[in-house]
Amino acid sequence: MLAHYGPQLVNLFAAVLLLLSFAMLSQRRMLSLINLFAAQGFVLFLTTSLVGALTGQHHLYWSALVTLVLKVIVLPWILHRLIRKLNVKWDVETLINIPTTMLVGIVLVVLAFNLALPISQLSGTVIRSTLGIALASVLLSFLMMITRSKAIPQVIGFLSMENGLFFAATGAVYGMPMVVELGVALDVLVGALILGVFLFQIRERFDSLDTRHLERLKER
Amino acid sequence: MINLAGIAAQFTELMLAILLAPLLTGWVNQCRAWLQNRSAPGLLQPYRNLNKLFQKEVVLAHNASPLFRIAPYLIFGSLALAAAIVPTLDIDLPLNAAADAIALVGLLALARLFISLAAMDIGTAFGSLGARREMMIGFLAEPALLMVLFTASLISGSTSLSTIVQTLAHKEFVIYPSMAFAGVAFTMVSLAENARIPVDNPTTHLELTMIHEAMVLEYSGRHLAMIEWAASLKLFVYSCMGLALFFPFGVAEGGDWVGIVLALPALLLKLAIGGAALALIEILSAKMRIFRAPEFLGSAFLFAVLAMLVHVLLGS
Secondary structure: OOHHHHHHHHHHHHHHHHHHHHHHHHHOEEEHHHHHOOOEEEEEEHHHHHHHHHHHHHHHHHHHHHHHHHHHHHHHHHHHHHHHOOOOOEOOOEEOOOHHHHHHHHHHHHHHHHHHHHHHHHOOOOOHHHHHHHHHHHHHHHHHHHHHEEEEHHHHHHHHHHHHHHHHHHHOOOOOHHHHHHHHHHHHHHHHHHHHHHHHHHHHHHOOEHHEEEEEEOOO | OOOOHHHHHHHHHHHHHHHHHHHHHHHHHHHHHHHHHOOOOOOOOOHHHHHHHOOOOOOOOOOHHHHHHHHHHHHHHHHHHHHHHHOOOEEOHHHHHHHOOHHHHHHHHHHHHHHHHHHHHHHOHHHHHHHHHHHHHHHHEEEHHHHHHHHHHHHOOOOOOHHHHHHHHOOOOOOOOHHHHHHHHHHHHHHHOOOOOOOOOOOOOOOOOOOHHHHHHHHHHHHHHHHHHHHHHHHHHHHHHHHHOOOOOEEOOOHHHHHHHHHHHHEEEEEHHHHHHHHHHHHHHHOHHHHHHHHHHHHHHHHHHHHHHHHHHHHH
């Protein structure tokens, strides 16, 4: 039963992951963005534990647990606190309008699928076809970081990119060694904390969270 | 060789759609009222409204053309035909050989065309405003709907809805990731097409925001009753289409009366859950500005395109 439907379920979760990436790309509101990020983390948790159950790789349960704690509970909580303190719940301003961004996103998905095709043929895992989706969600997060002008969506884009990378690692080689995974998790957590402090500094300096102000920095 | 059982099933299904459609509208309204902490109108309220409207006399504008008078019946007729194409109880429907998913979209477009023409016929400002908005929503929603249907067609290898339902429900159960995308796109399209909240508010009479209501302002009496009934029927058709594409389980395999009898409670249960979900979506979202609607429907189209891409590239 599990052996039969498991890979299909992983494919479905992969599709949902891509769907959530697109939803984040098209989302204007900061709060919904964070909720979508938490949802993406939850799907990642489900996928990782499912792959763990499918392949009997027990260290995947641990990485699933780390994902659940870190990306579904801690990071969204930090982000929620951050936007409450910075008082930035309003709409996100985008540099390119959203339909164009989505079109670029579709081109990126096609590109990612084509790029991943030869790689996934080399890989021997049961869920290798999801590698294209993982690559696509990494590229979509990149796109989100590029097209948003405010700092918090950029941070969320960065965190969601890590989700995509994590998924790629699970899909291609059944996850990274535990030490690497813990290191990355810690990195992301510390990154989010430092970026939080950084955001406060940006706002104090410029009275805004628009990172375009940073382009005009000069030594006085 | 006349397929008597098929014709009987077809007739049952059509009658069921026409009779149950106001009930579905009533159920959605009731769920919405509950979720908003209001006391709900009775489940049979749409039938009472229809009854009241059928008994009232028709008031026609002086410059109304014959088109204005026949449009309600044409709209109702094309939507009833659309309801007959969608397999709800049984797969083996005689009409399905004649009309496939593309014809279904065409029938829905026909209804939209006539309601817009009738709205512009009198020449009031609201009528043409509503008609133009409706056409804008329509031309954006239609390609997305076609793409969703094509995704299902790619899986089953046929544009006939019977074959699609048969492939999805009665072959070996397979999870199709592409249908997840198609499902999101379909939900967005059906919200827009049925004048539901993110795009239009079915209960509003506020001039600036209404779309569907602006078009039917000039209608009264039995004409209005036909149009309201047709609107319920449209919601029913879209719900059944969604159920046929994404939750086709429980539909009888054809020529089997026990199956049809069993399919009826399954259908009612699915419709009840679907209606409650629709009410939930409606109370959770705010109505958007009319100029956001192209973006909303553009996203729906892109999701539908992604569904096809995922199907082609993931091979499932």
